[in-house]
Amino acid sequence: MKNMKKLLMSVALVSAMAFQAQAATLKLAHALPTEHPVHKSLTWFAQQVKAETHIRVKVYPNGTLGDETNLLQMVQNGTIAFTKVSAAPLSTFAPDYNILSLPYLFKDKASYDKVLEGPIGDEILASSEKSGFIGLAFLDAGERSFYADKPIKEPSDLKGMKIRVQNSPISIDTMKALGATAVPLPYGELYSALQQGVVDGAENNIPSYYSSRHYEVKKYFSYDMHTMVPDVLVVSTTVWNNLTPDQQVAIRKVAKETVEQQKTNWNAYVDKSLTDLKAQKVNFVNSDIPAFQEAVKPVYEKFKKENPDLADMLNQIQDAQK
Secondary structure (H helix, E strand, C coil): CHHHHHHHHHHHHHHHHHHHHHHCEEEEECCCCCCCHHHHHHHHHHHHHHHHHCCEEEEECCCCCCCHHHHHHHHHCCCCCEEEEEHHHHCCCCHHHHHHHCCCCCCCHHHHHHHHCCHHHHHHHHCCHHHCEEEEEEECCCCEEEEECCCCCCHHHHCCCEEEECCCHHHHHHHHHCCCEEEECCHHHHHHHHHHCCCCEEEECHHHHHHCCHHHCCCEEEEEEEECCCEEEEEEHHHHHCCCHHHHHHHHHHHHHHHHHHHHHHHHHHHHHHHHHHHCCCEEEECCHHHHHHHCHHHHHHHHHHCHHHHHHHHHHHHCCC
């Protein structure tokens, strides 16, 4: 019995030492290129975490450790500590995130900030803890619009087109409501898919369109601004539970500060992107936004029917913008 107790104590000690060794350098991985403003913000986050907690965070950009799906799985099993993932695919693991993919959910940027930086945002971030990751902060990811070989001024312009979307039920429903065929694809495969005609177009924000050089193959960017889906900085539940309370408090503080850092980085990069894209002869088109808003009403009807548990949250978000 004494030998068994000694063995168990030894195992516990070795496990604790192994975690401490791992915790000395935590991994943060994402799939975006190094010039993207999110990479700049996550690098800032890593530096501040080290300054506040003395824990080193190494950043792996550009999908070097995998795409968003792979990285989220690695966070869930504790292989890496942090990743950045769009809110859209998170709905598979925590239904509360589903609501953020609804088209035209926010009437403007001020409403977006008010909701996501308030109690509703905190509730959504906490909803995934049992799924293996915890949301630390929402990072600005701008408005998503369409880009293709032609202008997309009206929903009818999308009829019969294959549009790459994120792997999200609402994203797929939105394309269906607009008359397009949704094609979920990993972001890293999109350039070649656009180039080879696997898809006719895609939808994303200006920084992603620019930094991934999608403008080289699709020269029309149409401002319909159908969604404002945020990025989410998440941490592994396993890693988080092995941090001290003081470390957790410090990391949450840095994450909230990163939100403001991201706003600055994002706006500066949008300005640079637009200047360069105009020089590259990209055609910017103003879409008929009211026509798009009318066309996506069935998406809300289906959402309410399939997600009765989120009806109150949807009402709160809409009421907060009145």
